[in-house]
Amino acid sequence: MRLDRYLVDIGKFDSRQKAQEAIRAGRVMLGGKVVQKPSFEIIDSSLESDEGVADRLESRLAVEISGEEFVSRAGRKLQGFLEECKRQGVARAWESAIDVGAARGGFSQVLLRYGVKHICCVDVGSNQLHPTIAKDSRVEVFEQCDIRVFTRRYARDFDLAVCDVSFISIRHIIDDLCKLSSELIVLFKPQFEVGRWIKRSKRGVVQDHNAAQSALQECIATICARGLSVRLVAESSVKGKEGNAEFFIYACRESCS
Structure with missing residues (x-):
């Protein structure tokens, strides 16, 4: 066996x-x-x-x-980044958050452990959220919902917006994220940010390091152009499923410093 x-x-x-x-x-x-x-x-x-x-x-x-169990790999990624935020002296506490691209709920699980009292989980899929997250009274679930549709339907404000999306560039939804919160933690995935013509391995790993770094800088510039300041950029301690190096970007308006 x-x-x-x-x-x-x-x-x-x-x-x-x-x-x-x-x-x-x-x-x-x-x-x-x-x-x-x-x-x-x-x-x-x-x-x-x-x-x-x-x-x-x-x-x-x-x-x-051994180790703490998470409902998904995303949880280990965010856990590692928040620990890095603490080491760098930029860690904060939040009362409410929106989890964009919630999927299994890994990000939400970690935020709940960090004391967030209310989380709104939004995802274009359905029946993905882990039962322990979906049944938590502190969690509000919006399935089969594109974040661009969500912001048109609801006028909501959160202390923090976290984002882990696939098959779409962060740059295409950054305006919607900024409508939801003045603080963002987004996971940059190079495979969805570089052009389709960029060389990849058979597993989908972006092999052009310069292209990946250029796309990361473009993403950071897009965030800054919305009036936010980047407080920390750090490589995720856990690689993507295919093996891509991913990066967290933590940004906020000056008032959150």
Whole structure:
């Protein structure tokens, strides 16, 4: 039996993807040793069939999961960035926030842990938000909703707007983000910011470093042109799924300094 499947079968994770992410991150130990291959074979050759394998193995294998669990990789990304904000002396506290491109709710989970009392989750998809986030009384959910439509329908103001979107440039929605808050934390993903002609690997990793950096600077310039000051730009401690280096940009109006 594969290790990722086994961890799901015994209830350590609710999906093989999450199990694989934890394994690759070095968070899973078997018998006190870190195992970083999701395909690691743990079935005992002495077992005659797969029926009941998980139950029988669990009684023999010492499985340890280290580190704090997040509902998605996005949570680990934001957690790392907020810790960097603290180290750099730019950390702040927020009462309310809007999570644009909420997906599973990783950003929202971290913000709730940081004491945010009300979060509005907006995403163009549906049925993606993790149940623990969706059922939280502090969370308001808007599914199948483009943020550009949201800002036309609702006049809302939040202490902070966080943004993690795919298949669209941040520059196309920056005006909408600025309508929602005077403080922004956005995740810059080069694969959605550089031109389609820019060379990529088979996995989708942008291979033109200069093009990625140029696009990052253009994004920063777009934010500054809206009257915001960039307080911190830092590479995410967790790479994108395909392996792209991503960057957080924290910006706010002068009044938030």
